[in-house]
Amino acid sequence: MWMAELSSRSGLPVPTIKYYLRAGLLHPGQSVGATRASYDESHLRRLRLIRALTDVARLSLDVVSQVLSAVDDPGLSWHDALGSAHARLGPTRPSAPSPEAVARVERLMRRRAWRLGEGSPHAVVLAAALSALAGLGHDPDDTLLETYADAADAIALREIDAITETDRTDAVEHVVVGTLLLEPVLLAMRRIAQENASRRAAR
Amino acid sequence: MWMAELSSRSGLPVPTIKYYLRAGLLHPGQSVGATRASYDESHLRRLRLIRALTDVARLSLDVVSQVLSAVDDPGLSWHDALGSAHARLGPTRPSAPSPEAVARVERLMRRRAWRLGEGSPHAVVLAAALSALAGLGHDPDDTLLETYADAADAIALREIDAITETDRTDAVEHVVVGTLLLEPVLLAMRRIAQENASRRAAR
Numbered sequence: 001m002w003m004a005e006l007s008s009r010s011g012l013p014v015p016t017i018k019y020y021l022r023a024g025l026l027h028p029g030q031s032v033g034a035t036r037a038s039y040d041e042s043h044l045r046r047l048r049l050i051r052a053l054t055d056v057a058r059l060s061l062d063v064v065s066q067v068l069s070a071v072d073d074p075g076l077s078w079h080d081a082l083g084s085a086h087a088r089l090g091p092t093r094p095s096a097p098s099p100e101a102v103a104r105v106e107r108l109m110r111r112r113a114w115r116l117g118e119g120s121p122h123a124v125v126l127a128a129a130l131s132a133l134a135g136l137g138h139d140p141d142d143t144l145l146e147t148y149a150d151a152a153d154a155i156a157l158r159e160i161d162a163i164t165e166t167d168r169t170d171a172v173e174h175v176v177v178g179t180l181l182l183e184p185v186l187l188a189m190r191r192i193a194q195e196n197a198s199r200r201a202a203r
Numbered sequence: 204m205w206m207a208e209l210s211s212r213s214g215l216p217v218p219t220i221k222y223y224l225r226a227g228l229l230h231p232g233q234s235v236g237a238t239r240a241s242y243d244e245s246h247l248r249r250l251r252l253i254r255a256l257t258d259v260a261r262l263s264l265d266v267v268s269q270v271l272s273a274v275d276d277p278g279l280s281w282h283d284a285l286g287s288a289h290a291r292l293g294p295t296r297p298s299a300p301s302p303e304a305v306a307r308v309e310r311l312m313r314r315r316a317w318r319l320g321e322g323s324p325h326a327v328v329l330a331a332a333l334s335a336l337a338g339l340g341h342d343p344d345d346t347l348l349e350t351y352a353d354a355a356d357a358i359a360l361r362e363i364d365a366i367t368e369t370d371r372t373d374a375v376e377h378v379v380v381g382t383l384l385l386e387p388v389l390l391a392m393r394r395i396a397q398e399n400a401s402r403r404a405a406r
Binding site: 109115116122141149152154159160162181189195 | 248251252254258312316317319320325331332333335339341343346347348350351352353354358359360362377380381382385387388389391393394395396398399401402
């Protein structure tokens with residue numbers, strides 16, 4: 001297809017697509033003569049992915065570019081690509097957690113037999129969030145943390161089972177999309193469930 | 204305490220605190236003479252809350268101000284204050300969901316007997332996220348959605364049970380803080396659990 005069709009099918013303006021091409025977010029089309037190029041379904045799919053990452057997951061283009069590099073890197077197994085994409089998704093400046101919160105996260109991870117790859121930011125992110133809660137006098141108790149951990153394990157197992165792609169790039173894209181786009185799903189559901197639990201408690 | 208002590212104990216610079224006072228995010232201190240005011244633990248606590256909402260939950264000051272108005276509004280029951288704070292936390296421009304996704308969310312809400320207050324954005328946010336996933340060919344199946352919904356219900360029930368405050372403002376602050384600051388906790392745990400499930404699947 002030509003650029004005009006790529007634009008109408010992806011819902012993105014031509015200048016935006018050209019910008020993604022220049023920035024290397026989108027692979028080049030097949031050259032046809034000196035000034036035209038033709039595009040295929042792989043371009044459309046990548047544009048939809050970029051759009052979902054920016055519009056729904058609200059990532060900046062800079063972070064999208066780093067996540068896509070991990071998806072595209074043929075040297076990474078899909079587990080490593082996931083870890084690598086994950087590492088790029090953490091906050092850029094997590095506040096420093098208290099030693100108590102770090103120790104608490106370490107105990108939790110031992111109890112659950114959770115281990116993380118090198119450079120994964122999630123344990124620090126978790127400890128920083130617990131620090132902030134403790135500073136406000138809203139430290140969650142161990143029962144609540146375990147409820148969260150049970151929920152996280154149940155969801156993760158079900159998600160990993162659901163991956164049926166055998167192609168590495170497809171599988172990595174699935175996991176990255178699932179991680180990012182299912183986060184709004186999970187948070188929206190938690191807020192819905194919370195409003196309902198609160199209404200039923202009728203306090 | 205004087206402004207200098209409020210600054211050192213909250214970790215916020217004096218000009219920032221003065222800005223919060225002018226913006227109405229922080230209630231005024233007790234005037235002592237023409238140019239000094241004295242502050243108490245309630246000021247410190249409010250500053251810690253503002254800091255947690257901006258640093259950990261990454262809200263803009265504009266949204267923080269709206270959330271605090273809901274917390275402070277004595278005319279709202281704590282359930283209504285929660286709904287009102289929630290409504291202010293949704294994305295400012297959720298993309299339009301497909302009719303299929305809207306219908307799917309309606310079926311889910313009926314199945315779970317979930318009901319939302321007027322103006323609550325979460326059903327639309329959920330439908331928009333499902334639309335985006337469907338557009339990428341990663342539509343989650345009903346089993347995965349139910350796994351999420353079960354997790355959300357388990358977490359919400361446990362959280363509402365954990366609220367022991369009888370004072371309305373304390374209870375609302377607890378729920379708002381819990382909603383916002385426990386989101387990073389839940390997402391970090393899901394990513395940790397996902398890295399682990401992926402490593403164990405060893406694909």
